Amino acid sequence: MELVVKQQIYYSNKQLVPMKEVAESLLALEAVIRHSPQVLEALFPGTTIDAVDVFIKELRSESIWEDVVIKFVFGSQKKFDQFIENVRERVGMDNIVNNPQLLSAIILVLILSGGAYYLGKDAPEQRATIEANNNTIINIGAGMVEMSAEEFQVVVEAAIKDKPKLAKDAVRVVKPAKLDPTASITFSDNEKLQITPEAVRAMPRYMAVQEEEQFIEDFKKIEMELRATDLDSTKRGWAVVVPQLSERRVRLQLDPTVNPEELYERRKFTANATIIFGHDKEYKKIPKLVFLREIVR
Known part of the structure; x- marks a missing residue:
């Protein structure tokens, strides 16, 4: 059994973005999304997700529009029914299928948490900017599942098994937006579900040298x-x-x-x-x- 959730991601760059940057960010986004089953299982105890597949439905430029289809695969009808029941009890099915903003919030928290982790403690001003943006998203996500912000944050962050890997992927997801100092990244056509220009600028840049x-x-x-x-x-x-x-x-x-x-x-x-x-x-x-x-x- 499968649960299909759509995501739309918008990078507000004013100039054309090199294909290499877009391709790298898409692969990194897929890697970040692969952390989401762990978060969903933590948010909805009793849920078991066997796999997640990510597909591109549409990709547009000059600014980058990415329409992504995410399929959560359940090993059996029983597991799928259990997930539906868990979600229905807490948020209602409309919030995760017809209105995919809960998943958007989870992905954004993963990206911003990864960026803050990458910076460590050596860039306090940049980290504070990212964490301020993250706190906004955490409050939105917490409200969707009727949790406190603190509880939602703890559940999401505790579900991340490989923080260094998530941090690397988070930096790559944001990289195209860093080409434009005014660019933001918005999910699900909701200005509140956004990596702000300030947070984009605060995210670290990276380059790979000798692997x-x-x-x-x-x-x-x-x-x-x-x-x-x-x-x-x-x-x-x-x-x-x-x-x-x-x-x-x-x-x-x-x-x-x-x-x-x-x-x-x-x-x-x-x-x-x-x-x-x-x-x-x-x-x-x-x-x-x-x-x-x-x-x-």
């Missing part, structure tokens, strides 16, 4: 401690410690506009920089490479 997941953040007026210099090269032999982020020594690369002589006798300085991050074995965010854009003082 290692990495992402990029820009920093203004961040303090650094110079640990190694090489006046013969702006790319090799330089190293810094960025105390705000880590005590570990990190390779430094100078922008062509930066005069190496300005750094030669400095112990500490403040700068504008772009920093590439990776993760250690415990998935803690660590700086890998610092691009020095401008010396502030």
Whole structure:
């Protein structure tokens, strides 16, 4: 037996988005949706979902419109009937089939929770922006299933078995919207079920280098401690410690506009920089490479 739920996702980019970005985000969205059966089983105890299949019904550009069909597969009529009864008792069937906004809320909470997890504790302002957006969605989802916001959040987050994997996929889902600083991502044609432009900008960027997941953040007026210099090269032999982020020594690369002589006798300085991050074995965010854009003082 199957339960079919439709989702419409709208990226409000004003410019055309490269096909590669769209394809990657769609695959990531499918991966995020595959976490939803665990959440539904937690929200509706006694429910067992054997599988979930995701299909594209329609894809439109310039702005990106994605019409997605999600099929939850139940191993038997008994399991399906149990799910229907559980849902009917709590929210009514109209809220999950004819009005798919409960599933939209669950997917959005998964994406935003994943983004916050990816950031860790090292980017508090960005994380706070994402969590503020997430709290709005949590309140909407909680109201749909007659739960408190705290209970809904605990149930959803406890159902996530692989948080690092979800975090990687969440970043990829949002990536096309990050190409436009004003873009948002809206689900089910409901402006309240939205990843806001502020949250989109706060989500980390990433790039894959040598099969290692990495992402990029820009920093203004961040303090650094110079640990190694090489006046013969702006790319090799330089190293810094960025105390705000880590005590570990990190390779430094100078922008062509930066005069190496300005750094030669400095112990500490403040700068504008772009920093590439990776993760250690415990998935803690660590700086890998610092691009020095401008010396502030």
